[in-house]
Amino acid sequence: MVPGTDLSRRGVLSAAVLGTAASLVGAGAIGSLAPAAAFGAPAVLPGEPDPNFAEGRVTSIDGSLIRATGSDGTLHRIQTTSATSFWKLTPSTIESVATGDGFYARGLRMPDGSLAADAVWVNIVSLDAHVATLRGPVARANAARANAARANAAGADAAGGVRADGGQVHLDHRGSRIVGHVVPGVSAAVYNGAPAVNDLSLVRVGTHVHVIGAWHPDTNEMDIATLYTAV
Amino acid sequence: MAAAIGEVSWFCCGTAWGPCGTTAHGACGTCNSGSRQHAWPNASTACFNITRPDLCGFGFSQRGCGFVHATTNLCNGAVVRTSIADCGPNTHLFCGERTCCGSACGTARIIDLTPSAYSAIASLSTGLRPCSVDVG
Known part of the structure; x- marks a missing residue:
């Protein structure tokens, strides 16, 4: 490390936002993309609001600056850089962000x-x-897989190649119905903690699941990123 | 209590957007997505009767609103200290559910963090992480 430079993520982000960095390397080059590695920020007391966190709905996007309104009415200015990681169903960029989107952001509160x-x-x-x-x-x-299982049990040849390529998983969550769209090539299932696979045909009606997904703003629909369940 | 090993997830609470808009401020009336808080499966007797962590083999002490736990992400060692603001997760629905990072594994959901707290130790897109939970 060059003496006098600060290559911590905190230092790099601060420099980038304050305009003191000549260039900015990719986030991966300076450490984990996980926000956990981001900052040596002062400890936040348990139960207290986190000053380095924001949530809300996007009201406008001006270059790298996202303006938003928090759910409690707080107005936010989210300054992004080339080191900012974006997620919108998959790893993404600021170009994918739209007015009306909901978001959570972690970073460093500037002066x-x-x-x-x-x-x-x-x-x-x-x-x-x-x-x-x-x-x-x-x-x-799902039905084909069940039929194949029954055929196996009866000693017949099992039908192979059953694969869920699209469709919907309707979910009950806190008394509300949510439609989860299976996005071919993107949506994944984790069965019993095994590595994620793109085949959701083992998901069973009546079971409990945990789902990470991308909400369709102002609807009861979402795209499924990862669905965790037991089989 | 000795540190419990299991899975940590995240949930939204308080005034919020999307499907979270139907949630309130949790069993304690204080829960907010932007605060360092968590849901605990034995926050009260009524809570315990819903979540039943004992059915997955956990003997969690009853801890009330405001009690502080420290959650460690076993994937990276990051720790976050949070206070109880809600009842959950429904541990008994997830007995046997397993999440691993290499050889570090956690079985069954034992704590839910707010987005603010979870994002301090892991990316929100990971959804579930193996963790240890101790008194804070």
């Missing part, structure tokens, strides 16, 4: 009140839910 963002999660939701029904390809794949 002017803005948040220099290390990570921004757009429309992300985390739900414990009950699988109410399956629709479309995921339902057909």
Whole structure:
């Protein structure tokens, strides 16, 4: 490290936002993308609001600056840099952020009140839910798998190649119905803690699941990123 | 209590957007997504009767609103200290659910953090992490 330089993520982000960095390397080059590695910020007392965290709905985007209104009415200015990591169903960029999106952001509160963002999660939701029904390809794949299992039990050849490529998982969450869209090639399932797979055909109606997904603003729908369940 | 090993997840509470808009400020009436707080499965007798962590083999002490726990992400060693603001998770629904980072594993959901707290020790997109929980 060059004497006199601060290569911590806190230092890099501060320099970037304050305009003192000549160039900014990718976040991965200076450490984990996980916000946990981001800052040596002063400890936040348990139970207290975190000054280095923000949430709300996006009201406008001006270059790298996101303006937003918090759910409690607080006005936020989220300053992003080339080191900011974005998530919107998948790892993304600021170009994917739209007015009306919900978000959570972690970063460093600057002296002017803005948040220099290390990570921004757009429309992300985390739900414990009950699988109410399956629709479309995921339902057909689920049924095919069940038929294959019955055929196996009867000694017949099992049908292979069942795969849920799209469709919907309808979820009951706190008394409300949420439609989870299976996005081909993106949505994944984690069964019994095994590595994630893109095949959701083992998801069973009536079971409890945990879902990480991307909400469709102002609807009861979401795209499924990862669905955790037991089989 | 000795540190408990299990899974940590996150949940939203308080005034919020999206599906979280239907939630309130939790069983303690103080829960907010932007605060360093958590849900605990034995926050009261009524809470325990819903979450039943004992059915997964956990003998958690009853701890009331405001009690502080320290949660360690076993994937990276990061620690966050939070206070109880809600009842949960529904541990008994997830007995046997397992999450690992290499050889570090946690089985069954034992604590839910607010987004503010979870994002201090892991990316929100990870959803679940193996963890240890101790008194704060």
